[in-house]
Amino acid sequence: MGSADSFADRVGQAAPDLLIAGAGVAGLWLGLKAAREGLSVLIVERDRIGAGASGGFLGALMPHSPDRWNGKKAFQFAALVDIESEIARLEAETGLECGYRRVGRLLPLANQQARRTALDHVADARANWGGRFGFEVGQTPDKHDWPNILWAPHGLIRETLSARLSPPLLVAALAARLSALPNVSLCEGVCVNAIDVSSDLAHLSNGESIGFGHLALASGVGAFSLVAQAAAQPELTLGGPVKGQAALLDADAPADLPLVYHDGVYVIAHDNGQVAIGSTSEREFDQSTTTDERLEALIKRARKLCPLIRDAPVVARWANVRPRAIGRDPMLGPVPGAPRVLAMAGGFKISFGIAHRMADFLVAEMTGGPGPDLPESFSVGAHIGKARALNARPQA
Numbered sequence: 001m002g003s004a005d006s007f008a009d010r011v012g013q014a015a016p017d018l019l020i021a022g023a024g025v026a027g028l029w030l031g032l033k034a035a036r037e038g039l040s041v042l043i044v045e046r047d048r049i050g051a052g053a054s055g056g057f058l059g060a061l062m063p064h065s066p067d068r069w070n071g072k073k074a075f076q077f078a079a080l081v082d083i084e085s086e087i088a089r090l091e092a093e094t095g096l097e098c099g100y101r102r103v104g105r106l107l108p109l110a111n112q113q114a115r116r117t118a119l120d121h122v123a124d125a126r127a128n129w130g131g132r133f134g135f136e137v138g139q140t141p142d143k144h145d146w147p148n149i150l151w152a153p154h155g156l157i158r159e160t161l162s163a164r165l166s167p168p169l170l171v172a173a174l175a176a177r178l179s180a181l182p183n184v185s186l187c188e189g190v191c192v193n194a195i196d197v198s199s200d201l202a203h204l205s206n207g208e209s210i211g212f213g214h215l216a217l218a219s220g221v222g223a224f225s226l227v228a229q230a231a232a233q234p235e236l237t238l239g240g241p242v243k244g245q246a247a248l249l250d251a252d253a254p255a256d257l258p259l260v261y262h263d264g265v266y267v268i269a270h271d272n273g274q275v276a277i278g279s280t281s282e283r284e285f286d287q288s289t290t291t292d293e294r295l296e297a298l299i300k301r302a303r304k305l306c307p308l309i310r311d312a313p314v315v316a317r318w319a320n321v322r323p324r325a326i327g328r329d330p331m332l333g334p335v336p337g338a339p340r341v342l343a344m345a346g347g348f349k350i351s352f353g354i355a356h357r358m359a360d361f362l363v364a365e366m367t368g369g370p371g372p373d374l375p376e377s378f379s380v381g382a383h384i385g386k387a388r389a390l391n392a393r394p395q396a
């Protein structure tokens with residue numbers, strides 16, 4: 001990865017077809033997908049690859065509930081189905097493993113109402129998941145310590161669509177593939193500070209300006225203000241940070257254990273026997289990357305939920321901010337009034353499962369090729385509309 005002094009030389013032209021701001025899971029998948037279509041790609045990263053929310057270790061790929069089906073759920077479902085072959089291709093290209101496995105998920109049912117709702121969802125899953133994945137309501141866990149049978153007094157949901165991957169292994173594989181492609185350059189320590197949409201120029205933190213065919217804003221929490229600026233509405237708040245904290249335990253756990261999810265606690269056994277625990281969710285915080293007593297409380301709950309990890313030592317604690325767009329849905333596509341500027345932000349809690357498909361949409365936008373349908377609620381215009389409506393609401 002080189003310095004920012006010779007962008008034009010490094011990409012072989014004065015302006016890349018695609019300039020990407022941000023080297024998290026979103027920017028990396030987009031760079032790869034665009035390069036495969038023959039576009040010249042330059043990724044500029046403010047800090048280093050995976051420095052943002054993508055630098056954690058959870059990697060849960062969990063579907064939305066199968067009821068009240070809508071475009072967002074359909075987009076995510078297709079992405080969760082696709083990801084298996086996407087990862088297989090990346091692993092074949094790089095010879096690197098991504099720690100992916102479709103292990104399914106267990107959700108303990110704490111009361112009779114939760115069980116009734118779960119039973120209703122059996123038919124929803126059959127209708128909306130195309131009959132390809134299981135969703136059933138059982139009486140007891142197969143193993144009494146995964147999860148604790150005492151936490152499942154009304155049984156549990158067993159579904160087979162959920163999967164997990166290792167975020168650091170995926171990020172490393174994407175970065176390795178990108179660095180092997182002749183039409184891709186990646187510069188760390190450089191960020192997009194401002195955009196001149198009238199002349200398709202990005203002003204960088206190193207004092208240079210660079211032209212672009214398209215500019216993708218995949219800069220996590222930082223993308224929202226750049227999108228607002230490109231839309232000539234810098235006063236709008238299109239999204240913001242939600243802090244999350246997680247822990248990694250050395251547990252010698254079997255790699256085929258399903259994910260366990262209960263009341264905000266996720267427990268995920270990875271290929272190397274380590275178990276990841278997530279996540280807190282904080283709208284208000286002082287420090288974005290420090291952990292505190294909220295994480296310790298979460299670890300305690302997780303140990304009770306899954307007694308297999310009762311005594312497992314914590315080997316890492318981690319925190320960062322998730323990009324949450326104003327309407328909760330991802331923000332994807334051209335910016336109104338600036339069609340060469342593309343938003344790729346707001347993946348919030350599900351980016352690892354959908355980033356490859358978000359990238360497919362943007363590549364289709366640029367090349368005119370076939371791509372996935374975009375739910376209207378993902379469009380930048382929809383998010384701007386929500387932000388305006390909120391701004392217009394009378395203050396109490």
Ligand SMILES: Cc1cc2nc3c(=O)[nH]c(=O)nc-3n(C[C@H](O)[C@H](O)[C@H](O)COP(=O)(O)OP(=O)(O)OC[C@H]3O[C@@H](n4cnc5c(N)ncnc54)[C@H](O)[C@@H]3O)c2cc1C
Binds near residue numbers: 321347
């Ligand atoms: C505790 C926790 C647990 C999570 N668990 C899961 C999970 O299990 N499954 C899941 O799918 N998701 C999970 N998430 C969410 C997921 O991590 C994020 O949605 C995802 O990483 C966002 O990726 P991104 O590429 O959009 O943003 P980021 O990873 O934040 O990347 C943005 C990058 O842009 C760079 N940047 C910022 N501004 C600029 C600029 N102006 N120019 C250039 N570069 C810039 C940043 O340095 C950063 O590297 C979790 C998040 C947290 C915090």
